[in-house]
Amino acid sequence: MLSAAKMLLGQKCVLQCLKHIRLYRGFHSSGSPYNSTAIKKQNEIFEKEKQRQLSLVKRIEKIRVNHLGPNDECSLIMNKYLSTPYHVAMHFNEIYTKRSVMAVVNGQPWHMLQPLVEDCDLRFLTMKEEEPDEVNRVFWRSSAHMLGALLLDAFKESITVVPVRAPDIPYMIGCFAYDVNLSIQWEPTRQELTSLKRLAYQLSEKKIPFERLVIRKEVAEEIFADNVYKKHHLENVNTERVTLFRLGQFIDINDGPMVTDTGFMVPFNYSITKVHSIDDYLLPNSKLSRFQGVALPSDFECHHTAWSVIEHKAKNPVLLDLKPDFDNKYLPDEAEAAS
Template sequence: MINWTSLRLQVPMLRRCLSTLTKSEARKKRNELFDSEAKRQRAAVGRIEKIEVKYSGPSDEITLVMNKHLSTPFDCAKHISEGVTKVAALAEVNGTPWDMHRPFNSECEIKFVTMASPESQVVNKAFWRSCSLMMGAVAETAFKDSISIHLHSFPIPNVRSGSFLHDISLGFEDWKPTVAELQSLSALYIKLSQKNLPIERLVVGESIALEMFQDNPYKSEQIPNIARHSEDSVTLYRIGDHIDVSKGPMIGNTGIIGRCTVASVHKLSTDEYGTLYRFQGVALPAGILLNHFAYGILEERARKLNNSVWVPSKIVEDSEDQIAAVAN
């Protein structure tokens, strides 16, 4: 259990994010904005144009006639087979990684990438990024409404670092989660992944994004920056009713995540943002079976503070130097 008396609210934090909305109200408002914007974009397509999409699978090649600016790789997968809709994590449209729920812009060739056939690390990175996104969703729902929790950000996914991250401000100074608390966070994580929710994508203008994240001081600072680098647009992702900003791409469905653990929460003290908590976890795709000893090693590694700078090539060199030193 959390010892509530030891948790003190941070005064500067409170002042910065005075908002009239409670957490759930803010979430509801965000979703309403997301829905209305999606509806507006759907209506703005106007007259529906048909495009040819060539699918090349392992055994056959199919040409599908789809709708421009409306149909997504997920729709193509539904035409092919139910199995493909379940396992396809990412699509490759003319060779570039493409979200499963992102509409096509033009005629194209399409391929599906699953977690069992990662031709490159792109799909693994998308998986790791989606795991970070989900960590935010879990953390936001795990705490009571009275706690002012604000998601800060998650860094570029680095699978080799051993854990996925999400930096979150919780509004109290010293919190060290007990084992039971971490386990209950993990349980929430698993529950969310088992809902098989689609990870929706929407590109919105800067103003709408700012309106959505009005109550989040970090996001409202980051959004103008992001918009400046990507032609005044911000890419949003939604799982269930959780919305976050990310460049993407993400995997198509939360059901692709199989085994997962919220491994640790580390306190980060930054000058700029005050106290942030780094939530770390490790997950494996569904369908990959790993014995619990090996998974235990991964969990153990995910527990260490992840500085998200992990250069394995350098470390190999170092270790060789050390061998040389020993040999001398």
């Protein structure tokens, strides 16, 4: 009788283990059928357009960049349409390149890898500004974009992952998010959330740059021809030009700015805390999966007890910005747009 009970218990354990193995095998290093075709095409068009814009710079023109700040104030001669704030930072020391979250150019927020287009006053902002609202928004925005990037590579080939959007969630709420359309209804286990965190760790360690590109609307329509959500976005945005950001192979519509690279996120302190369903604003009788997360900037340290409290807060389902609002969209500056 005891042996039979042990055998039954053993069978239950095996079944439970197999159950978790099947769920765990939902993760894979290669993309879904949508990804393997559409993502390759998107990157080919993105790269072609990037090279086309570079080819428009027929001769090198010089501009004067006045660096403002508490230290190292000076004027530098840089290359118009080629030099970026990051290149300016390289003229000083490593602290500027490692800690500068963004630049402010002639009073405007500026991505660190965004080419400079005219004589300008420039200053760098770090995560430790006295008024941190702008840099906090940049960090949160970048963390959400990174979440979208890792989700593309997270699932096995039989599961389709269609990127939808990064909802505009104020950083004061305590989490960022990215919405996707999954071909399955999925409630992750703790082990699977840990697997996602492992992918985030790898992205952070690689210090992958956030590339910015302003393109004509028709080029964006070509890039996102296979994504119904992006097509809907482009149809409802009243602008001739669109700003894209690329992280690895992941391309999304985003006004930015973002941080320079994924090294600005502490590898051990980037967590996916909650996955829950929300109504699909575009497809009837469909659901979207909202992935929520929280991250720590590399300029800060956090005790594991305090971090646990932050993670716990980020587990609360956030039901803000459930569909895009096209009424007040940023229009890229004419001077930096492609002809």
